[in-house]
Amino acid sequence: MxxxxxxxxxxxxxxxxxxxxxxxxxxxxxxxxxxxxxxxxxxxxxxxxxxxxxxxxxxxxxxxxxxxxxxxxxxxxxxxxxxxxxxxxxxxxxxxxxxxxxxxxxxxPRWLDEAEAAWADPPAPERRRTAVVPVWRRPWMVLGRDTFAGDVLARLGVDHAYAHHADRYPRIPLDELVAARPDLVVLPDEPYRFTSDDGPEAFPGLPCALVSGRHLTWYGPSLAEAPRVLGAALRAAAR
Incomplete structure (x- = not known):
């Protein structure tokens, strides 16, 4: 083969x-x-x-x-x-x-069984939170409706603000994203490579979680550890 x-x-x-x-x-x-x-x-x-x-x-x-x-x-x-x-x-x-x-x-494969088990009982959040989840800047694009990453976050207690937008990856002006006043801004390192110096500064006063894009958007062996890795990053940012 x-x-x-x-x-x-x-x-x-x-x-x-x-x-x-x-x-x-x-x-x-x-x-x-x-x-x-x-x-x-x-x-x-x-x-x-x-x-x-x-x-x-x-x-x-x-x-x-x-x-x-x-x-x-x-x-x-x-x-x-x-x-x-x-x-x-x-x-x-x-x-x-x-x-x-x-x-x-x-x-x-064993890793697939382990991944399903991990997602059958993901870490329970202290409370549900709302988030804006940019995936690109220049222009700013965020998670919209019907996305794998959005479902991943929802299962970890994070509801993203544009989950019911008509587009799957809508372009939203930055001032509108900030005005939404989410509990959290989730910034993955792919497809756009957000870093501590490139992304959080656009959302003054809002907690920002820098997360692994591989754990947020990939569906493969990383699924087995994604609930733990993402859950820890989201909890740390909310403190």
Whole structure:
């Protein structure tokens, strides 16, 4: 079996479950750290000719992270493409099962069982809080409706302010974000790399939680530790 992954979290899931199966991955596929495969460009601009030259049995993709024209080009070249759709934590587990089975797994990996157990009983929050969750700046973009990261936060006691917005990732002016007066601002380090010097200064007087984007937005082995890691970061920021 030869697989090319166009989704960083799925790359990690396949690599740790089925060593040797991956033939290619995107430039953004950073885990496992020692992953040694052909790099095929970005998630939004993969080099389809390079993927086709690898002669994969399967390309795994995601409806949000990858562009339909690129996936259509691969299909037109005779490449089988599996496209995932992940909007919440239960959906992540279903899609991971589907992907790993399609890649040749004969049994469920232990890390997936551990991840489901972790999310079956996540750390209980002291109280529910509201948050603004930027994912980009210049322009400012935040979590909107129907997102995996939004569901992750909700299960940890954090309701984001734009959960019912018409868009999934709306562009909201900074003054409106500040005026919303959330209990918390959650700043992940991807896709935009918010840091202590780049992000919190835009929200004076509001507690800011700098969190791992891998634990907030990835659906793979990191799911097993995400409730603990994110829960600790959110509690620390609220103190």
């Amino acid at each position: 030869r697989v090319v992954s166009l989704v960083p979290s799925l790359t990690e899931a396949v690599a740790v479950t089925l060593p040797g199966v991956l033939a290619g991955a995107t430039d953004w596929c950073s885990h496992p750290a020692d992953l040694d495969v052909t790099r095929v460009g970005g998630t939004k601009n993969p080099k389809t000719d390079r993927i086709i030259a690898l002669a994969p049995d399967l390309v795994i993709a995601n409806e949000e992270e990858n562009r339909a024209p690129d996936l259509d080009a691969l299909r037109a070249a005779g490449v089988e493409v599996l496209v995932t759709e992940v909007r919440d934590v239960p959906g992540a587990f279903r899609e991971l099962d589907r992907v790993l089975t399609a890649c040749g797994a004969r049994s469920r």
